[in-house]
Amino acid sequence: MEHIEPVISVKGLSFRYRMSETVILNDISFDIFPGELVGIVGASGSGKSTLCLCLKGLIPHAIHGEMNGDIWVLGQNTREVPTEKLAVDVGMVFQDPESQIIGLTVIEDLAFGPENLEHPPEEILNRMLPILDKVKLQGFLNRETYKMSGGQKQRLAIANALMMQPKVLILDEPTSELDPIGKEEVYSTILELKKNGVTVVLVDHAIEEMAEIADRILVIEEGKLKYDDTPKNHFQSPEKFLEKGWLRIPQIAEALHALKGKDLLSEKYVTPFEEEAISTLSAWLGRESNVQFTVD
Ligand SMILES: Nc1ncnc2c1ncn2[C@@H]1O[C@H](COP(=O)(O)OP(=O)(O)OP(=O)(O)O)[C@@H](O)[C@H]1O
Ligand SMILES: [Mg+2]
Structure with a gap:
């Protein structure tokens, strides 16, 4: 079988911020393969942003503390490669978009990175326009960034x-x-x-949306990697999440799970995917559907 190298490989990662007694990340290991979209969820304060800062190499270079274990991103050990070099291949959207905006206007802000790499101005502008379209900020080129709303800054x-x-x-x-x-x-x-081959790490609370597009979801609990599985496997038997109450599960999976709890549906029909759930529910209601429905 062909051996595929991971794009991100985390091995035994632990981290404690300088001036803090608490270990924030505790012996985390996982791999992410080319083109995968991996979601990360966990309670507030569980260490998700800290993990992102490690993947981006800002920990240990710009943010200090005690880091154990290693992270390889595109074959480079983050301890050894300067953050500027890693930044060419690894983009990040920070939790607080405000902290990321440096340009006075949109055009200045977007040109900053490519200008630093000495890309010609026409090429920068050519790149900028479709991207602004994509994020629905057409016509914002000369807008002062400090006048923008939270959503626009994001x-x-x-x-x-x-x-x-x-x-x-x-x-x-x-x-x-x-x-x-x-x-x-x-x-x-x-x-x-993702379809264009970009490997994506996505921390978010929008669990419905994440479940639809993620290949895997990592669940972080108090700095430990608690679960690492596909959305389907996580939410087909979501008892472990429901019991603890710190992870919201997709509402549709919760509803189907409740039917299962009343012996009205078998576990195999519990799904976080809307399309599948609609098929199951229409069969359940005796409507036209491509699902042969049985309660077993
Ligand atoms: N610079 C820092 N120095 C010391 N402790 C920090 C620092 N930054 C974060 N922490 C602590 O580390 C823990 C994990 O924080 P982190 O921001 O990684 O959590 P999170 O899972 O992203 O939370 P949220 O969902 O609220 O964004 C928290 O207890 C936080 O107070
Ligand atoms: Mg965070």
């Missing part, structure tokens, strides 16, 4: 990361400031990136 941060045409994109809660339509648009952009 879109700008995504556009900014896309300007560098990264091979790996890390998104830390990229939809927290967006309304449901904005959220859907960002998710369709993420799906398109």
Whole structure:
């Protein structure tokens, strides 16, 4: 069988911030393969953003503390490679988009990264326009960034990361400031990136949307990697999440799971995917459907 190298390989990662007693990440190991879209979920304070900072190499270079274990991104050990070098291939949208915006206007902000790499101005502009379209910020080129709303800043941060045409994109809660339509648009952009071969790490609370597009979801609990599985496997038997109450599960899976609890549905029909759930429910209601429905 062909051996495929992971794009991201995390081995025994632990981290404690300087000046803090608490170990925030505790012996985490996982691999992410080319073109995978991996979601990360966990309670507030469980260490998701800290993990993103490690993957981006900002820990240990710019943010200090005690780091154990190793991370390889595109074959480079993050301890050894300078952050600027890693930044060419690894884009990140930070949880607080405000902290990421450096340009006074949209055009300045988006040009900053490619200008640093000495790309010619026409090429930068040519790259910028379709990206602004993609994040629904057409016509915003000369807008002052400090006048933009939270949602617009979040879109700008995504556009900014896309300007560098990264091979790996890390998104830390990229939809927290967006309304449901904005959220859907960002998710369709993420799906398109995946289709173009970009490897995506996505931290978000939008579990319904994440379950639809993620290949795997990692569940972090108090700095430990608790579960790593496909959305289908996670939410077909979601008892472990429901009991603890710190992870919201897709509503449709929760509803089907409740029917299962009343012996009205067998576990194999419990799914986080809307299309599948609609087929099952129409069969269950005795309507036309391509599912041969049985309660067993
Ligand atoms: N610079 C820092 N110095 C010390 N402790 C920090 C620092 N940044 C974060 N922490 C602590 O590390 C823990 C994990 O924080 P982190 O931001 O990684 O969690 P998170 O899972 O992203 O949370 P949220 O869902 O709220 O974004 C928290 O207890 C936080 O207070
Ligand atoms: Mg966070």
